[in-house]
Amino acid sequence: MDSSVSSSQQLSKRFSIHxxxxxxxxxxxxxxxxxxxxxxxxxxxxxxxxxxxxxxxLNPSTVNPRTFGKIGHxxxxxxxxxxxxxxxxxxxxxxxxxxVVYVATMNNSVYAIDATAPQPAPALWQVNLGAPFxxxxxxxxxxxxxxxxxxxxxxxxxxxxxxxxAETLENGQxxxxxxxxxxxxxxxxxxxxxxxQATVLGAGDANQNGVIPFDPFQHLQRPGLLLLNGxxxxxxxxxxxxxxxxxxxxxxxAANLQQQLAVFNTTPNGxxxxxxxxxxxxxxxxxxxxxxxxxxxxxxxxxxxxxxxxRLDQSLAVQxxxxxxxxxxxxxxxxxxxxxxxxxxxxxxxxxGGDKTGNLYLADRTNLGHLGTPNTPNSQTFQALLxxxxxxxxxxxxxxxxxxxxxxxxxxxxxxxxxxxFFETQPFSTTTITSDYPSQGIxxxxxxxxxxxxxxxxxxxxxxxxxxxxxxxAFDASDLTNLLWSSGMEPRRDSLGGFAKxxxxxxxxxxxxxxxxxNELTIYGPLKFRQPPTRATRQ
Numbered sequence: 264m265d266s267s268v269s270s271s272q273q274l275s276k277r278f279s280i281h282x283x284x285x286x287x288x289x290x291x292x293x294x295x296x297x298x299x300x301x302x303x304x305x306x307x308x309x310x311x312x313x314x315x316x317x318x319x320x321l322n323p324s325t326v327n328p329r330t331f332g333k334i335g336h337x338x339x340x341x342x343x344x345x346x347x348x349x350x351x352x353x354x355x356x357x358x359x360x361x362x363v364v365y366v367a368t369m370n371n372s373v374y375a376i377d378a379t380a381p382q383p384a385p386a387l388w389q390v391n392l393g394a395p396f397x398x399x400x401x402x403x404x405x406x407x408x409x410x411x412x413x414x415x416x417x418x419x420x421x422x423x424x425x426x427x428x429a430e431t432l433e434n435g436q437x438x439x440x441x442x443x444x445x446x447x448x449x450x451x452x453x454x455x456x457x458x459x460q461a462t463v464l465g466a467g468d469a470n471q472n473g474v475i476p477f478d479p480f481q482h483l484q485r486p487g488l489l490l491l492n493g494x495x496x497x498x499x500x501x502x503x504x505x506x507x508x509x510x511x512x513x514x515x516x517a518a519n520l521q522q523q524l525a526v527f528n529t530t531p532n533g534x535x536x537x538x539x540x541x542x543x544x545x546x547x548x549x550x551x552x553x554x555x556x557x558x559x560x561x562x563x564x565x566x567x568x569x570x571x572x573x574r575l576d577q578s579l580a581v582q583x584x585x586x587x588x589x590x591x592x593x594x595x596x597x598x599x600x601x602x603x604x605x606x607x608x609x610x611x612x613x614x615x616g617g618d619k620t621g622n623l624y625l626a627d628r629t630n631l632g633h634l635g636t637p638n639t640p641n642s643q644t645f646q647a648l649l650x651x652x653x654x655x656x657x658x659x660x661x662x663x664x665x666x667x668x669x670x671x672x673x674x675x676x677x678x679x680x681x682x683x684x685f686f687e688t689q690p691f692s693t694t695t696i697t698s699d700y701p702s703q704g705i706x707x708x709x710x711x712x713x714x715x716x717x718x719x720x721x722x723x724x725x726x727x728x729x730x731x732x733x734x735x736x737a738f739d740a741s742d743l744t745n746l747l748w749s750s751g752m753e754p755r756r757d758s759l760g761g762f763a764k765x766x767x768x769x770x771x772x773x774x775x776x777x778x779x780x781x782n783e784l785t786i787y788g789p790l791k792f793r794q795p796p797t798r799a800t801r802q
Contacts, residue, residue, distance in 0.1 A: 305487025320773030335382025341370030343778035465531025487544030500537025533561025540604030556601030617653025724762025733762030
């Protein structure tokens, strides 16, 4: 930790009470309701449950091949990695209140789309934030050809702003900037944009006379952004573990982006420890603490926190942490503990995590245990996945107990229930559908915790082959053997497009918005909403 943290604590005291309360209210609630549901952040809420528990239109009785399917698509100018966000009741100049879907692309474009209009239709507005970086310049095989807006933005509906990070190519170099765009027309607001820069004190990798600068050439901004108590939090990891790199978190005043509030480096006296979380956002609890998971890297429990779950305060000081006893083996063998970002179980003190070996972790977020021993009174570790690692899960806080849904490589999707504060070690339900790698987008929609209302939505496809068509599945969340619908049942009508790795579908108000790598947002819903074919679409 460097001196910028103590100065940031002083800066944070200057926030107005109104600004801090406003941001906290909307950051900590799963949804802000403006007559209908809004999805304002990565993974639906700051607990990162990937669940919309206010869905009353779609349920197991209404989703089937006869009544549900593809109702449109919206073409965009690049691949979509970021989860689409949804805001009800946005005032669009000259058009009144609209329910709007916001889509960000790897070409650094942001689109505002009328969520209820027949598609394709013109965008309500569109902006481009500059030429994207080229992945070929860093020999990045996993993400190509462009790196623009990679992470999921975050929305403050009261401030009427969407915050996002765009990576641009300028004079042959990558530049990261934090933008705040007005929800109504896309103009820059909150004194943005600001170029992301940082330094910390340390003797670790890439230090220059005891100072480590943030190097955009060595880092990717993958996790979804977090908005909390008037600040925007942005996390970074490496590209393909290419040294030298560290895990970083930067925070900025949401009302004035020129004001950097705090900087955190996971390994200032070591190396690595990236925060990537398969794109899932930093989590936050109702008390305002922040949670992150780190990957391969050095650990000493003093200044270096590779292979750890971290609890940070809002000035990014470490409050508590957990590192597994085999952290060194995990690090040496590329079995990131941080492959699945922390998930908080609402209404409890439980934190869920996972690693690339298939280990599922459950811990008390108020007492993480530091260098831990498995299966102590306040923690649980067991191998839930036999063939792959954890990259994405969805959590349904169901009336009979919380249920976590997870995908195993080359085999089924499974559901594990939490009972009396611990996971049952055998799944209570399993799909008959298998997948290649566990890179699926996954989400739950339900009417609260009511049995019989839940649907597990999952995208799947061979992510190792560029352009391969993906499939969207809808399973009965109470019985995963019951496949309600898939886009493959009526492929001529319902085809999804290119599978998007780790990209979570957004379910809101009876529609499902699915990112693709085929330069379009695909939209599903009750077929009564489907537009009649035009002459152009008949040809």
